[in-house]
Amino acid sequence: MNRKLTLIAAVALLGASFAAPVRAAEMTEKEKALSNPYPNDFGPDTLPDAVLKAYPANVQAGYKKLISTKGGCAQCHSAARPLNSRFVEPEGGIDDKKQEASLAALKKAQPELFADATVWQVETKIWSRYVKRMMNKPGCGIQKADGKAIYEFLAYDSVKRKTGANAAAWAAHRKGLVDQLKAKNPKRYDELKEAKDL
Numbered sequence: 001m002n003r004k005l006t007l008i009a010a011v012a013l014l015g016a017s018f019a020a021p022v023r024a025a026e027m028t029e030k031e032k033a034l035s036n037p038y039p040n041d042f043g044p045d046t047l048p049d050a051v052l053k054a055y056p057a058n059v060q061a062g063y064k065k066l067i068s069t070k071g072g073c074a075q076c077h078s079a080a081r082p083l084n085s086r087f088v089e090p091e092g093g094i095d096d097k098k099q100e101a102s103l104a105a106l107k108k109a110q111p112e113l114f115a116d117a118t119v120w121q122v123e124t125k126i127w128s129r130y131v132k133r134m135m136n137k138p139g140c141g142i143q144k145a146d147g148k149a150i151y152e153f154l155a156y157d158s159v160k161r162k163t164g165a166n167a168a169a170w171a172a173h174r175k176g177l178v179d180q181l182k183a184k185n186p187k188r189y190d191e192l193k194e195a196k197d198l
């Protein structure tokens with residue numbers, strides 16, 4: 001082999017050795033995500049247009065990123081998983097004190113939001129933690145700026161759609177999803193219940 005060919009072969013080998021583990025890891029994360037269903041997955045994987053239209057432009061942009069299979073959350077599991085999640089992040093954005101004040105106000109005004117953690121899990125920074133956790137998974141193709149937009153959508157949407165005037169409708173919806181998992185996949189239901197991840 002002449003030197004040029006040797007070089008090309010070496011570069012190709014190097015490329016393969018870098019690319020292969022990443023692809024394998026992504027498959028495993030995706031496989032993991034799909035083989036371990038959540039009640040969330042039985043719900044819709046999009047939001048109704050009417051709901052979305054009422055949201056601010058930056059929040060709508062985050063939603064569009066979230067539902068994307070390329071560089072969004074739907075790369076590994078359906079967008080239903082975040083959209084039907086029990087997680088609620090109190091208002092306040094990156095200001096911790098504001099979020100703590102919003103959490104205290106919610107506890108006072110709507111104690112029912114803290115009665116059943118399978119319907120509502122209200123916690124400061126819960127969505128920022130989860131977006132980071134997902135972005136740290138091997139093979140995750142979400143860009144940093146997109147992660148921020150997705151987080152802004154999830155935090156805003158969680159308060160709008162699951163609390164206040166919409167709390168009762170949300171509870172009915174979410175309980176229906178948990179019941180479906182229990183009926184269709186009792187083993188997984190028990191597993192999640194045991195892990196306090198239902």
Ligand code: HEC
Pocket residue numbers: 026029030032033036038066072073074075076077081082085130131134135137138139140141142147150197
């Ligand atoms: C690289 C693959 C991958 C990507 C991309 C991904 N997820 Fe996940 N997701 C998983 C896996 C695997 C699980 C199973 C639980 C775990 O490992 O945390 C999961 C579980 C979840 C759960 C269920 C957690 C629970 O305990 O109820 C939520 C909510 C979630 N993902 C939200 C998101 C959001 C939001 C995004 C986009 C920012 C996202 N995921 C992108 C792989 C991924």
